[in-house]
Amino acid sequence: MKLYVTDQGGVTHELEGIEGWRVMEIIRDYGLPIKAECGGCCTCATCHVYVDKEWLDKLYPMRDDEQDALDNAFDVHDNSRLSCQILMSESLDGLKVTLAPGTEP
Template sequence: MGVIHVTDRSGQRHTLEALEGWRVMEIIRDWGLPLEGLCGGACECATCHVYVAEEWLSKLHPPSEEEEDQLDTVVTRPNSRLSCQIIWTPALDGLEVTLAPTGS
């Protein structure tokens, strides 16, 4: 078990326990933070859009073509990712993400 750090839309930072093999989207939602994830992790809606701290981007698998297609439907930054496509592993202990604004 490890942790991820999530900054919510009001700027408050939360430290959440994370389990190996879980999607970051699932971890965030299970801890009660306001992240929709309407498609349940199928990479079909972009409602789990997060900004990954720059220092963590190189530790993530590159986005798939499907993820990039979904990210094209919202306003992104260079560090935008869909949290349903990030599977937590011990190598990501301490991962830092920020919830993107709703509708972006």
């Protein structure tokens, strides 16, 4: 199971996906720079990612609290999600995301 993450500098990394883990946790565990300061509580929006368009429809839809938390992010686009709210699974094998501005630690 693969996860492709483009960092804030534009470099893409191939990460090994971990079933059931939050994408934010996989990114942090791999050692890429991600602030994620609330630790996955869907509060701080510092794990904001842009999801590759082809994957958007495959994600579990956004809940209200994630939409609310995105109010505290910048450069929010239609493909913005919080990576702490995406659970990795086989069906997301190959998921591509880009770390948004404001996620730098």
